[in-house]
Amino acid sequence: MNVSLFKEADYQYEPLEGTIGVGYAEITRFVRDEISSTLGGGIVKMKTCKFPWTVRYDEVIYVIEGEVIIHFDGKKLVGQKGDSFFIEKGSPIVYESLSESSFFFSLYPANWRKKEV
Numbered sequence: 001m002n003v004s005l006f007k008e009a010d011y012q013y014e015p016l017e018g019t020i021g022v023g024y025a026e027i028t029r030f031v032r033d034e035i036s037s038t039l040g041g042g043i044v045k046m047k048t049c050k051f052p053w054t055v056r057y058d059e060v061i062y063v064i065e066g067e068v069i070i071h072f073d074g075k076k077l078v079g080q081k082g083d084s085f086f087i088e089k090g091s092p093i094v095y096e097s098l099s100e101s102s103f104f105f106s107l108y109p110a111n112w113r114k115k116e117v
Contacts, residue, residue, distance in 0.1 A: 006030040011043065016051055023048030023097070033111055040110035046097035054092045057107040061085040066101025070094070079103075 016025040024047055031041035040057075043064070061068065063079045070077045070085055071094040079085055087093060 002035070004035055013045065016044070018053075019049045019051050021049035025049050025051050025095075025097075031106070031110070036110055038110055039106060039108055041104070041106040043102060043104055044095075045100075045102045046095065047100045048098060049096070051095040052093075053095065055087050055089060057109055058089050059085075059087040059105055059107045061087070062104045064102045064104060066097060066099055068101050068103050069096040069098070071096060 011028040011030065013026040013028045016027050019025045025044060027042060027044045029040065029042040031039055033040075046066075046068070061070075061079070062084045063081055065081055067081075068079045068085075070079070070087070072087075072091060077085065
């Protein structure tokens with residue numbers, strides 16, 4: 001059994017590869033395989049960019065700041081501070097931010113990459 005505290009000062013962000021646009025997207029993953037074999041989580045920061053992705057896990061997103069847009073199946077879903085999304089495994093989506101935004105994500109299963117091999 002375990003309880004972990006993650007301090008913002010310790011977050012290590014890395015660029016999200018595949019970003020489209022003039023801005024940037026970066027991610028920190030703090031709930032990793034070493035902590036949980038079932039759940040993953042972290043924070044994404046975006047600014048004036050898009051990120052196309054086919055989700056390989058179930059994902060919940062909570063918008064921390066700004067506005068996060070999810071494009072799916074011809075629809076544009078706009079989440080603002082305090083809003084949440086659920087994205088089902090296998091969904092082809094595009095994450096988008098027109099200004100500065102950030103969101104917390106949690107996903108299951110955490111080890112989806114290992115399961116694809």
